[in-house]
Every structure is written in C-alpha cells, then in structure tokens.
Amino acid sequence: MTNDAQPAPGAGSAFKPVRPNATGPVSLSSGWSLARFARRSEAGALVGTVGMFIFFAIFGGKDFLAVGGVASWLNVASELGIVALPVGLLMIAGELDLSVGSVLAGSSVTCAIVSGYYNAPPAVGVLAGLALGALTGFINGLIVSRTRVASFVVTLATNFGLIGLTLGLSRAITGSTSVAIQPDTPDKDIFGYLIGGKFEIAVVWWVVIALVVAWLLQESKYGNWIFAIGGDLESARTTGIPVAKVKISLFVASGLGAALVGVIQTMLYNGAQVTSGQSFVFNSIIAVVVGGVLLTGGYGSPFGIMLGTLTFAIVSQGIYYTSWNSDWSSLILGLLLLAAVLMNNTFRKMALADRRRTRAGKG
Amino acid sequence: MNAEPILRLSNITKSFGGTHVLLDISLEVAPGSVLCLLGDNGAGKSTLIKVMSGVHQPSSGTIEVNGEKVKFASPRDAQGYGISTVHQTGGTFALMTIGRSFFVGLEPTRGWGPFKRFDKQTAGAIAVQEMKALGITRVTDGNQLVGGLSGGERQSLAIGRAVFFGAKILILDEPTAALGVKEAAHVLRIITQAKARGVAVIFVTHNVRHAMTVGDRFAVLIHGAKADDFRKGERTAAQLTDLMAGGEAMAELEAELEEYAARED
Numbered sequence: 001m002t003n004d005a006q007p008a009p010g011a012g013s014a015f016k017p018v019r020p021n022a023t024g025p026v027s028l029s030s031g032w033s034l035a036r037f038a039r040r041s042e043a044g045a046l047v048g049t050v051g052m053f054i055f056f057a058i059f060g061g062k063d064f065l066a067v068g069g070v071a072s073w074l075n076v077a078s079e080l081g082i083v084a085l086p087v088g089l090l091m092i093a094g095e096l097d098l099s100v101g102s103v104l105a106g107s108s109v110t111c112a113i114v115s116g117y118y119n120a121p122p123a124v125g126v127l128a129g130l131a132l133g134a135l136t137g138f139i140n141g142l143i144v145s146r147t148r149v150a151s152f153v154v155t156l157a158t159n160f161g162l163i164g165l166t167l168g169l170s171r172a173i174t175g176s177t178s179v180a181i182q183p184d185t186p187d188k189d190i191f192g193y194l195i196g197g198k199f200e201i202a203v204v205w206w207v208v209i210a211l212v213v214a215w216l217l218q219e220s221k222y223g224n225w226i227f228a229i230g231g232d233l234e235s236a237r238t239t240g241i242p243v244a245k246v247k248i249s250l251f252v253a254s255g256l257g258a259a260l261v262g263v264i265q266t267m268l269y270n271g272a273q274v275t276s277g278q279s280f281v282f283n284s285i286i287a288v289v290v291g292g293v294l295l296t297g298g299y300g301s302p303f304g305i306m307l308g309t310l311t312f313a314i315v316s317q318g319i320y321y322t323s324w325n326s327d328w329s330s331l332i333l334g335l336l337l338l339a340a341v342l343m344n345n346t347f348r349k350m351a352l353a354d355r356r357r358t359r360a361g362k363g
Numbered sequence: 364m365n366a367e368p369i370l371r372l373s374n375i376t377k378s379f380g381g382t383h384v385l386l387d388i389s390l391e392v393a394p395g396s397v398l399c400l401l402g403d404n405g406a407g408k409s410t411l412i413k414v415m416s417g418v419h420q421p422s423s424g425t426i427e428v429n430g431e432k433v434k435f436a437s438p439r440d441a442q443g444y445g446i447s448t449v450h451q452t453g454g455t456f457a458l459m460t461i462g463r464s465f466f467v468g469l470e471p472t473r474g475w476g477p478f479k480r481f482d483k484q485t486a487g488a489i490a491v492q493e494m495k496a497l498g499i500t501r502v503t504d505g506n507q508l509v510g511g512l513s514g515g516e517r518q519s520l521a522i523g524r525a526v527f528f529g530a531k532i533l534i535l536d537e538p539t540a541a542l543g544v545k546e547a548a549h550v551l552r553i554i555t556q557a558k559a560r561g562v563a564v565i566f567v568t569h570n571v572r573h574a575m576t577v578g579d580r581f582a583v584l585i586h587g588a589k590a591d592d593f594r595k596g597e598r599t600a601a602q603l604t605d606l607m608a609g610g611e612a613m614a615e616l617e618a619e620l621e622e623y624a625a626r627e628d
Contacts, residue, residue, distance in 0.1 A: 221470035221481045224459075228467045231456035238448070239468035240439045299458045352457060352510035 041292030041299070041347040045307040048290060048336060052311050056318030064321035071198035072320075077313035078206035079261050081306060083280050084287040085206075085213045086257040088305040090250045091288050092217070094230040094297030095151040097251065098281050099140060100258035102162035103133045105277035107262030109170050109179060112272035116181030117174050123187065126263050133259025134252050136162060141248030159281065167274065180271040192267030202264050209257070214302040222246070230297030286333060287312045290340040294348060311336065366393040367430065369563045370415070370446070370532050375424035377410055384410045386588045388424070392580070394531065397554060397564045399574035402584035403607055408567050411584065412536055415565070416448040417441030428532075445531030449521040451540055457510035461494075461502065462487030464509045465524050493523035497553050515546030522553055526562060533557055534565045539573050551577050571603050583607060 056064050063069050083100050090097050107129035115125025140158055144151045170177050183192065193201040217223035225246050228236040237243050258280065266272055291308025293300030312333065319329035368391035377385040385407050392398040402408045413419040415426070417435030425432055428444045435441040438448075456464045466486045472479040487505020494502050497519045502512070509517065518538050525533055535554065539547040554577050558564055568574050574581060581598070583591040583606055591598075591606055598606075 219480045221472060221479070224463055224467060224470050224481055227459050227463065228456055231458055235450075235456065236467065238438050240442065241468045294458070298456065348458070351508050 040301075040351075041294075041344050042301055042304040042307065044340065044343045044347060045290060045292045045304045045311070048340065049307045049311045049314070052314045052318070052332075052336075056314060056321065059324075060318050060321030064318055067196075068198060069317075069321060073310075073313040073317035074203055075200045076317055077309050078200060078202040079264065080280065080283055080287055080312060081206040081309040082202065082209055082261050082264075083254075083257050084284040084291075084305055084309050085209055085302060086250070086253040087284045088288040088291065088293050088300060088302070089213060089217065089226060090151075090254050091285075091293050091295070092230045092297060092300045093226045093247060093250055094233065095144065095247065095250070096285070097137075097140065097155045097254045098152065099136060099155040099158040099162065100254065100284060101278040101281040102159045102166065103136050103255050103258040103277075104262040104265075104280055105272075105274045106136070106162050106166040107132045107259035108266045108277070109166050109177075109272040109274060111263050111266045112179035112181045113170065113173060115183070116179050116271070122181075122183050122267075125181070125266075126187065126191070129263045129266070130256060130259045133255035133257075133262070135255070137252035137255025138248060140255070141244075141251030144251070145244035145247045163278075170272075170274070177274050178271060181266060182270060183267050188267055190267075191264045192269075194268075200264070200268065202261070202268075205260065205264070210302055210306055217302055226250070227298060230299075232298075283312060286337050289344070290336055292340070292344055292347070294344055295341065299348065308340075366395065368393050368427075369429055370565075371427040371430075372415070373425045373427070375411075375414060375421045375426070377414055377419060378422050384587050385414070385421075388584075388589050390582055390589075390592075392532070392563045392565055394563050395558055395561045396579040397558050397566055397577050399578035399581045400565060400567045400584065401569060401571070401574055401581060401603070401607055403569060406584040407587040408584055409536070410587075412448065412534055412567060415441070415532075416446055416534055445529060446534065447525035447528070447530035447532070448534040448536065449518070449525055449538065451537045455509045455517050455520055457508070459509055460487065460506045461490045461509055461512075461520065462505035465490035465493070465505075465520060465527075469528060489527070490520070490523070493527050494519055497523050497556060498549065513546060514542045515549045518542075518550050519553055522557060526557055526560065530562060532563045532565065534567065536567050537569070538566075539568060539570060547573060569607065571600050571607065575600055575603070 060069070083104070087097050087100060110132050111125040111129035113125075114120050114128045115122045136158060140151070140155050143149065143154050147154075167177055170179060189201070191201065195201060195203070217226060225236070225241045228239070228241060229243055229246060233243070258277075261280070262277070265276065287309040288300070288305055289295060289308065290311050291300070291306070292304035293308075315332050315336070316329050319326045319332075371389075371391040373389050375385055375388045376383060388411065390398065390400075400408055400411065410419065414421050417438045417440050420434065420436075426435070427433065428446075433444060435444075435446075456467065459467075460483075462483055463486065466481075466489075471482045471485050471489075473482045473485075474480050484505075489505075491502060491505050494516070499516055499519050502516060509520065512520065522533065522535070522538075538550050538554075542550065551573060554564055554566060558577075566574065566577065579595050581591070581593055581595075581603070582589055583603070585607075
C-alpha cells in the first residue's frame with residue numbers, strides 16, 4: 001500500500017491514511033452493500049432520475065410537484081413503461097424491436113374497427129388488438145431466429161409494413177384513418193379509467209407488468225436463459241437452451257406490450273390513435289438504455305428500465321412546467337442518452353475489473 | 364490403463380463438398396486417461412472435435428460409446444452420452460455471476476409449479492465448492508461476476524461445470540493456448556485431477572510440452588489424416604515437434620539455413 005508510506009501533508013495528527021482496499025473483500029462477500037450497488041448500472045439510472053426530478057422541481061416550480069404535474073409525467077411513464085419493459089428484456093437478450101410503433105397503432109385501429117365500426121363486444125376488439133401484437137411479435141421472432149438476420153432490420157421492415165397495412169386497411173374499411181369507439185364499463189374501467197380524474201389506470205398495469213418481468217428475469221430460470229443468450233449466443237446454444245423459443249417468446253411479449261398500450265389509448269381517448277405510435281420506437285430504446293441496459297446485451301434490470309422510463313417522462317413533461325420552450329427537452333434527452341451509454345460502458349468495465357482490483361489490494 | 368475404451372472412433376471421414384477434411388481417423392480413449400490430439404492449425408482438429416461433440420455428423424465411419432454404436436444428432440445428444448466440450452474461452456458468460464453461469468440451462472429450482480424459483484444461493488455455493496475442488500481457492504463468492512476471473516479460473520469454472528454435470532468424456536479445445544505459464548500449469552493440474560476422477564479427457568493442443576506433461580496417449584493430425592498414434596514414452600518431444608511441423612518441411616528448412624550459413628562463411 002503506497003498510501004501507508006505517504007505522509008499526510010497539512011492534515012495534522014487527526015489524519016489517518018485510508019486503505020482503499022481494506023474493506024473491499026468484506027463488502028464483496030456480504031450479500032448487499034452500498035459499494036456493490038454503486039458499481040451496478042442501476043445506480044447511474046437512479047442518479048439520473050433523481051437528478052432530473054430535482055432539476056425540474058427547481059425550475060418547474062409548484063405546478064410540477066402538484067398532483068396534476070405528477071400525473072402528467074407518471075401517465076407518460078406508464079404508457080412508455082409498458083412498452084419499454086419487454087423491449088428491455090429483448091435488449092438484454094441481444095435483440096432490438098423497432099416494430100412497437102406500428103404494433104401500437106395497428107392494435108389501436110384493430111380494436112376500434114372491431115368494436116367501434118363493427119360494434120362487436122369491446123372484449124373482442126381488445127383481444128383482436130392484442131392478438132395482432134402477439135402475431136407481429138411471433139413473425140419477428142420467427143424470421144430473426146430462422147434467418148439470423150439482424151433484428152434491427154427485420155423489425156424495421158415489419159414496422160413499415162404494418163403501418164402501411166394499418167392505414168391502408170383502415171381507409172379501405174372505414175373510409176378514414178381515425179376510427180371512433182364508445183367503450184362501456186367494464187372495458188373502459190380496465191383500460192382507460194382515470195384514477196382521481198388524473199392518473200391513468202395504465203400506471204397500475206405498468207407496476208404489475210414490472211413485477212412480473214422482474215420476477216421472470218431475476219428469480220426464474222428463464223431469466224438466466226435470457227442473460228445467457230444476450231451474453232454469449234453460441235455458448236448459450238451449446239448448453240442446450242432452446243434459444244429460438246426464448247427469442248420468439250420475447251418478441252411476442254414485446255408485441256403484446258405495445259398492443260396493450262394501443263388498446264389502452266383507444267379506450268382512454270375513445271378512438272384509434274394511428275400517429276402516436278411511432279414515437280414509442282425510439283423512446284422505448286432511450287428509456288431502456290438510460291435505465292442501464294447494455295446495448296450489447298447480457299446485462300440489465302427491470303428496476304433500471306423503470307428508472308430510465310421515469311427519467312424520460314420527467315424530462316419530456318417537466319419542460320412544460322418551466323418557462324423554456326419545450327424544444328429543449330429533446331436536447332436534454334439526447335445528452336442523457338449519450339451520458340448513459342458512456343456510463344454503462346464504464347460500469348461494465350468496473351464490474352469486470354472487480355476481482356483484479358481486490359487482488360491488487362492484497363498483493 | 365487397460366480399461367475398455369469409453370469412446371472409440373473407427374475410420375471416420377468427413378468431407379465438405381467433395382473435399383476430405385478428415386480422412387480415415389481411428390482413435391480411442393479409456394476412462395481415467397488423457398488422449399492428446401495434436402496438430403498444426405488447419406490440420407482438422409476443430410472438425411474432429413465437432414464430429415465427437417455432435418455438431419457435425421461424419422460422412423462415413425462409426426462412433427462407439429462404451430462399445431455401443433451411436434449417432435449424435437446434436438450437441439445435446441452427445442451430452443446425453445456424457446460428452447462435454449469446453450472451448451478456449453471457457454464458454455462462460457462474462458457479465459453473469461459465477462453461480463448463474465455455472466448452471467446455465469440446468470438451473471436448480473425451488474418451489475412449486477409456475478412459482479419455481481431459480482435457487483441462486485445453492486447455485487453460487489455449489490459453483491464455489493466445485494472450483495475449490497479443482498484448486499481455485501481465491502474465489503469465495505458465487506455472486507462475483509465471471510468477467511472478473513482470470514483465464515485459468517474461467518477454464519476451471521467450465522471444466523468444473525462439465526464434471527459436476529456428469530461428463531464422462533471431456534473434450535478440451537486448446538484450453539492452455541491463451542494462458543500465461545502459471546495459469547497453463549494450473550489448467551494442466553486440473554486435467555490430471557479430472558483424469559484421477561475417472562474422466563476420459565481428450566486434450567486438443569498444438570503445444571507439445573503441455574501435451575507431454577499430462578498425456579497418456581497421443582495422436583497427431585496432419586492435413587486431416589492421422590500421421591502418428593503412440594503411447595507415453597514412445598516418442599521424444601523433438602520427434603513430436605518435427606512430426607507436427609511436417610517433418611520433411613522442417614528438414615528442408617534446416618538444410619536451406621545451413622546452406623546460407625555456409626555461403627556467408
């Protein structure tokens with residue numbers, strides 16, 4: 001230890017040289033510690049969320065912190081979060097899904113046409129919308145795992161194909177691209193209820209889905225398979241994991257998440273939302289990356305993804321509570337994304353260097 | 364050493380599009396012994412490994428496990444016969460914990476029905492214990508990331524996993540190639556330990572010294588054919604090196620060098 005030998009200039013007798021590694025091995029062997037948490041990528045995500053919250057609490061004033069203000073970013077977060085959680089699982093497994101935008105719009109229009117235009121029971125429209133999402137995900141997964149073409153291109157293609165199909169069929173059937181629907185209870189309550197007149201019921205959906213995803217990834221054996229597939233595809237394959245099945249399931253989950261938000265929007269706004277979908281494509285990726293998921297796959301957590309989603313929502317809504325033009329929120333998000341990618345890289349290196357540092361300390 | 368072979372290859376030929384990559388290879392390995400498969404780059408070692416581990420099916424020839432003729436449809440199939448392959452990188456997952464990585468695809472679970480949990484504590488404890496059994500004492504926490512381990516420790520983790528899950532035939536693909544001297548020595552010790560536990564080890568390498576240290580039987584591949592097959596002590600290291608480099612080519616080179624030396628004088 002070089003520290004021991006160094007005099008402490010000007011520190012007086014109260015100064016005691018610190019051994020940076022003295023507590024290292026102890027904190028490593030105990031289950032949870034602050035030091036260990038600080039080395040996880042979620043720590044960076046938490047700093048981002050808290051930092052942005054404080055920033056807009058200062059510059060956004062009272063309205064940002066009032067119930068209406070909280071509802072505005074929580075609503076945005078919940079809709080984005082329902083999409084981002086399964087997309088995040090896919091990214092941990094090393095794949096991307098850019099088709100969520102059209103799935104969202106397609107499921108919304110499908111639901112409205114079936115139950116609004118043709119007056120089928122709302123439950124049928126909801127199921128049709130969700131089925132569209134599951135089917136698109138299944139096709140994505142099948143093509144990706146059969147052809148091994150990059151999911152980036154495959155899902156980009158389905159995103160374009162599906163929005164064309166949605167707009168074309170909607171115009172052909174109803175003569176327009178905006179289809180109205182008058183949902184009754186209980187369907188309106190399940191998908192489009194406003195708690196206290198302000199908070200979307202989607203918040204509840206988001207939390208429930210997050211719990212399920214967290215359990216799946218961290219507590220079940222399937223989570224281990226997802227980490228392995230994203231970590232090293234060939235090694236995962238040789239261990240006998242059904243790689244194709246896992247990937248197809250994840251694409252289906254991603255399609256279902258986007259379709260659910262499509263249904264929620266349809267029920268909430270009493271009509272199909274064709275154009276709102278596309279923003280979810282990149283927003284979900286921003287949320288996931290800001291949440292600490294590695295772009296290369298193999299690492300990430302649902303808690304981190306939730307934090308990334310919250311950060312995105314706070315920035316994109318918080319800006320309206322400041323005196324600045326809302327254009328500036330995109331700049332902040334861009335910088336946050338860049339910072340997150342760089343930080344994730346650093347966290348990864350630190351995590352991998354754990355052992356060597358401890359060894360150097362002993363030597 | 365006189366035990367019946369657990370794995371026997373007879374007249375294995377593998378061709379891709381009419382080109383023979385492997386030609387008429389016959390090999391056998393007995394439980395509790397180390398067969399070293401030597402050869403230069405491109406000699407067909409990797410293809411032979413793939414045939415033995417079920418990735419490729421041979422074009423002709425037979426594979427027997429415990430005297431019974433078998434055909435491997437997939438790596439999973441070969442694993443079912445107790446054949447386990449560990450690759451140079453260890454086939455482990457850098458960003459996973461030691462416990463998680465050790466049990467990928469074979470996770471121990473706790474609980475009931477759809478609420479079965481992956482028992483990470485047991486997984487970590489077993490992984491640490493198995494590594495300890497192979498002489499790795501520095502690793503005490505199953506929650507540590509695999510990426511923080513050294514190359515030799517990662518090999519031990521992979522070999523420990525294979526042995527723990529009942530590998531009877533362990534194929535090690537260049538396990539020492541990327542390692543320093545000390546780490547390589549450790550992996551060689553682990554090979555000896557696996558052998559002592561009754562595992563049949565097929566040690567693939569192009570390092571003659573490493574092979575001579577642990578091998579009981581040796582086979583040398585040149586251009587997809589078996590050039591030599593002998594027992595421990597029947598050849599010297601120099602003979603073996605010459606053979607691997609393709610004896611004649613080496614002799615020619617030496618003659619040429621002598622000629623140059625003579626001219627300069």
